[in-house]
Amino acid sequence: MPLSIVYDDEAALRARCETATVRATRRDEAAYEAGAVVPSGLWGQLTETDIKSITPPHRPLDSTLVEIVRPPFQREIPLEDLARSLGDADSVFLGQASAKPDMVTTTDNYQDGRLIGLHLDNWDKLRFADKHAGRRRLCLNLGPGPRYVILGATDAQAVCRAVHPTSYAHRYPHTDDIRMHVARGHLFRIVRIRLAPGEGYLAPTEYLPHDGSTEGSPLPSTAAFWLGRWPRRVLPTFV
Template sequence: MPLHIAFRDPAALRARCEVSTVRTTRPEETSHEPGAVVPTGQWRPMADADIRAVTAPRRPLDSTLVEIVQPSYRGGLPLEDLPRSLGDPDAVYLGQALAKPDMITTTENYATGRLLGLHLDNWDKLPYAEKHTGRRRLCLNLGPGTRYIILGNIDAQAVCRAVHPADSTQRYPHTDDYRSYVASGRSIRVFRIRLAPGEGYVAPTEYLLHDGSTEAENHPSAAAFWLGRWPCGILPSLA
């Protein structure tokens, strides 16, 4: 299933979301891993066709949906305890990450010291047939700056089928599949959603190409992350 965003107001979604395409990094771009997938940077407003493309079906599978949310959180409370009031007491706190200002993407491979670019998470280590059933990630922007979540419009199973047509069902979809897909000349649209401090998202980061971004922002942004199973609509929506 492709990118689907749960929203009620198209105008609210359009106001915080832009669209672009991707490319692979060049050898001289040493901040990122070789062949990493990154946005082209040519962001444009959402058109009506983009709104229709990300509209969730009538009976969506919660584990594949993206939601733009505002979790109820008061500064000073333990972040580890937040999920108890947010619909999944078994959610796992993954910790915090600080993004410097003006980062095209934010996630670093600590083994190499380079940025991953847009990627898939793999906390649940799910094979092809189960990749769409993984837990979703909740992110809360702690500020002080604005940040973005960037999401690809084509899911991990579809990319795995395209890159490995002979044995896709025997594989574990991986970030490298997306890199091969883009390097072969195939196109992926990406959607950049703006998140002010106190705002967040719930997204299937095991299933969709994604990463954070602070591109063109002047302030750093810290974010807290959890992994869990939140029913769609249980958190206050911002779109």
């Protein structure tokens, strides 16, 4: 199942989102790992075809949905405890990540500091058949600047099946599969969603290629993250 975004107001969704293709980084782009997948930079408005493709099916699995949310946020509540009052008492606080202004993508390899581009999380260590059933990640933009979440329109299972046509069933979909998919010339589109401070998202980051971004912003942004199993629409949305 590809990227599915929950929405009630198509105009509000269009105002939040842009779409583009991707490219692989070169070896001379020292800030990135070689072959990392990043936006092409040619962002455009969502077309009718795009809207149709990201509209959830009639009976979607909550674990595969993306929701644009505005969680009730009280600064006096420690971040470690905040999400437990937001629909999943068993959610896990993953920590915070700060991004500098005007970063095309934000996630780095902690071992050497190089940026990794679009990637898959692997907290739940799920194999191919179960990759769609992982926990979703809740992100809250703490500011001071806006940020984006970038999401692949093609899911991890489809990518893995395309690059390993005879052995996909025995694999654990990985970021390397995304890089191989793009390197082989497969079409790969992305959508980015703008998030102001105090706004956030719920997304299946084990299932969808993704990364953060502060591109175009003169301000840094810090995000807080949790992992859990939030039911659909348990948090207030605004699209």
